[in-house]
Amino acid sequence: MRDGARDDVGSVEPDDAPLVYRVAVRSLCEFTAKTGDLDHRFTPTPSAQEGVAGHARVVARRDHDYMAELPLSGDYVPAGEADSELHRLIVTGRADGYDPDSNRLEEIKTYRGRLDRLPDNQRALHWAQVRTYGALLCRRHGLSSVTLALVYLDLGTDRETVLTDTVDAVSLEGEFQQRCDTFLAWACQEARHRQQRDQALTRLTFPHTSFRTGQRSLAESTFKAAGTGRCLLAQAPTGIGKTLGTLFPMLMAMPRQAVDRLFFLSMKTSGRALALDALAQLAGGSDSSVSTPWRTLELIARDKACEHPDKACHGEACPLAAGFYDRLPQARQAALDGAGILDRNAVREVxxxxxxxxxxxxQELARWCDVIVGDVNYYFDTSAMLYALTLANDWRVTVLVDEAHNLVSRGQGMYSATLDQKRLNRLRRTTPAGVSRPLARVARQWAALVKQVKAEAGTSATAEATYRVLSASPDTLLRGLSHVVAAISDYLGEHPEAADPELQTFLFDTMHFTRLAESYDERHSLFDLTWQGRGSSQLCLRNLVPADFLAPRLARSHSTVLFSATLSPQRYYRDLLGLPTNTVWVEVESPFEASQLDVRIRRDISTRYAHREASVDPIVATLAEQYHRMPGNYLAFFSSFAYLESVASRFTALHADIPQWRQSPCMDERAREAFLARFTPGGKGVGFAVLGGAFAEGVDLTGDRLSGAFIATLGLPPCDPINERLKHCLQARFGQGADYAYQVPGLTKVVQAAGRVIRGPEEQGVVILMDDRFARTDVMAMMPQWWRLSERLSSRHVS
Known part of the structure; x- marks a missing residue:
């Protein structure tokens, strides 16, 4: 990044402008000091909150003159400008603490287990960091020498181990310059890349001769959001090219707004594929091998990228971990020299x-690529890598969220956690004494909690499955779980060879649970207990309103654009996602005419649970009548697999001549592909599916592969204790309990399913909504305006 670029965000400097590159102390040291094996054997890692608290305890023990979180920075100017394109390297960071009385600069690290098990390359990185800070400190204050200290705080005992070294300023300056020299070639490359990237993006052109209807409006709104640094909620219908219509303006805005990184976040693999295809088109090609002036990286899950899932992730077990950091520089350079789109296959090949x-x-390339395509969890989850990199490197980022209507439920899932009583009881009988004792204590606390909850509920000890919301946070059990985390962590730190996969999984789940519990607030979460019998229960910390967790991530982005075909009502998404008050909402014009989609409502059918049995024959008759009127491929959606099976079985019995196929629970990827493969061009038959499932959104059956859809449900979530509690919470906080808990999520699924029918500007189809409630004014208000349902209620198209 050129120095001062953010002060003049509307201009681009010429080719001969001075090149300046900024780098954080940690990034500089990681780049120059890390060698040896990749080693991801279990080590007891403190949580972020534990680390902060540990730092605070160390600082509290120091004298009142102690300077904590000391900002330090310094320039490195290459010795001979003729030998380097780079004019200045700026190194910045914050030292953990400095005591001016003793002239001691400290780097504080928290740990659990045995300090002597800390990998050598990790210790070398720590020394590199504190010595770099020492050089910057001596520069600032004109010191001739300084005492450097690595302070390791054992969170289990609260004891400090201090390693010190008194070094003269000349030596530290020499090391600093040597480190910068090592980094210099990379810094030159990165500064030049940034300059060339920004110049290319200012000349970026749309890859097609014209925009689709609505696509230009979406692009303009996206560009304005980036220009004003605001969030945008864009409801844009299927078929206008939302991915291309948002990526194009966001890329154009990068040089103008001095944006360092653009994150394209999707809910499904299909969304990532569309984004990579759009980026290839913008680069002037049709596939990922095309050269681009910006670097694009696809991030995928670890289990999908691992080459040796049967091996442990360290140099003694996996050949791809041995010597990882020694070979990383060449691999990193080769990947970035390729200049193509680094999708999963390209990264694997390198x-x-x-x-x-x-x-x-x-994971390493994510530090150096301009556009990153991945799942939403990479930025919004509790341990989101892209969010952490954004904070650590002080990046200015813009974010695109595809199918953003799903972010509410995904966010709730990210900030919820569940523990199982049976697994706890099983582990306490098989672990060593140092672990089994705290596990047994927690088992007793858990049993007491279940007994208390049952008593409050008036339930007998032998009752069947029961659900109960806890009236207060189970603080005693939470303290016990924290002791369990410490005990297991200390044990595995002392005995890494005894790492049992089930014990590790329980540890990670418990750590996640207790960390979320630290942020517990009844305004956004609750504790609930579900039991199936004696000694068998699940304790859940359930998030209801993800806004409180998502809001800081949205605020950290320079601009976030959330887009989907279903983002109404806007207030629902503002409230549940924690969007800033100045968020803009737009509804993009549809490219379709009402005449293209024949929408009908069967007001004589009720799909309410009490009427399910009576609805089967009318639904079967409706399906058959439409099929015979216009043979083709159809999707029929139902609220549950039981309802689906009831209708499909009756349909087969009465109309065996009509081909049909069914979605089943827990279909794997191959089975899902086989289901969709039945929708061939010119084909005929009915596919039965559940609303909200794998085939209700993100499915692109273009042309005549799909003639229409039947929707036999409003998609309302079940009226169970969990959703009733959610309704109560949302009513208390937003005054919209029933709508937010039931109607909005349900009708969003309906519109998404109906959106499978019309995918292109020349297509036509039919959607039959089977329930009398679809004719209600409040329900019709949530349907796409271009359907013009209110005009059709008295027309011949409505049954």
Missing amino acids: ALAHDICPYYLG
Whole structure:
């Protein structure tokens, strides 16, 4: 990044402008000091909150003159400008603490377990950091020497181990310059890349001769959002090219707004594929091998990238982990020199050519790529990598969220956690004494909690499955779980060879649970207990309103654009996602005419639970009548698999001549592909599916592969204790309990399912909504305006 670029965000400097590159102390040291194996054997890692608290305890023990979180920075100017394109390297960071009385600069690290098990390359990185800070400190204050200290705080005992070294300023300056020299070639490359990237993006052109209807409006709104640094909620219908219509303006805005990184976040693999295809088109090609002036990286899950799932992730077990950091520089350079789009196959090819792990190469490349395509969890989850990199490197980022209507439920899932009583009881009988004792204590506390909850509910000890919301946070049990985390962490730190997969999984789940519990607030979450019998229960910390967790991530982005075909009502998404008050909402014009989609409402059918049995024959008759009137491929959606099976079985009995196929629970990827493969061009038959499932959104059956859809449900969530509690919470906080808990999520699924029918500007089809409630004014108000349902209620198209 050129120095001062953010002060003049509307201009681009010429080719001969001075090149300046900024780098954080940690990034500089990680780049120059890390060697050896990749080692992801279990080590007891403190949580972020534990680390902060540990730092605070160390600082509290120091004298009142102690300077904590000391900002330090310094320039490095290459010795001979003729030998380097770079004019200045700026190194910045915050030292943990400095005591001016003793002239001691400290780097504080928290740990659990045995300090002597800290990997050598990790210790070398810590020394590199504190010595770099020492050089910057001596520069600032004109010191001739300084005492450097690595302070390791054992969270289990609260004891400090201090390693010190008194070093003269000349030596530290020499090391600093040597480190910068090592980094210099990379910094030159990165500064030049940034300049060339920004110049190319200012000349970026749309890859087609014209925009689709609505696509230009979406692009303009996106560009304005980036220009004003605001969030945008864009409801844009299927078929206008939303992915291309948002990526194009966001890329154009990058040089103008001095944006460092653009994150394209999707809910499904299909969304990532569309984004990579659009980026290839913008680069002037049709596939990922095309050269681009910006670097694009696809991030994928670890289990999908691992080449040796049967091996542990360290140098003694996996050949791709051995010597990882020694071979990383060559692999990193080769990946970025390729200049194509680094999708999963490209990253894998480079990684295997250099005998290193593809997954961790991808994690490293995320530091150096301009556009990153991945799942929403990479930015919004509790331990989101892209969000952490944004904070650590002080990036200015813009974010695109595809199918954003799903972010509410995904956010709720990210900030919820569940523990199982049976697994706890099983582990306490098989673990060593140092672990089994705290597990047994928690088991007793858990049993007491279940007994208390049952008593409050008036339930007998032998009752069947029962659900109960806890009236207060189970603080005693939470303290016990924290002791369990410490005990297991200390044990595994002392005995890494005894790492049992089930014990590790329980540890990670418990750590996630207790960390979320630290942020518990009844305004956004609750504790609930479900039991199936004696000694068998699940304790859940359930998030109801993800806004409180998502809001800081949205605020950290320079601009976030959330787009989907279903983002109404806007207030629902503003409230549940925690969007800033100045968020803009737009509804993009549809490219379709009402005449293209024949929408009918069967007001004589009720799909309410009490009327399900009576609805089967009318639904079957409706399906058959439409099929015979216009033979083709159809999708029929139902609220549950039981309802689906009831109708499909009756349909087969009465109309065996009509081909049909059914979605089943827990279909794997191959089975889902086989289901969709039945929708051939010119084909005929009915596919039965559940609303909200794998085939209700994100499915692109173009042309005449799909003639229409039947929707036999409003998609309302079940009226169970969990959703009733959600309704109560949303009513208390937003005054919209029933709508937010039931109607909005349900009708969003309906519109998404109906959106499978019309995918292109020349297509036509039919949607039959089977329930009398679809004719209600409040329900019709949530349907796409271009359907013009109110005009059709008295027409011949409505049954």
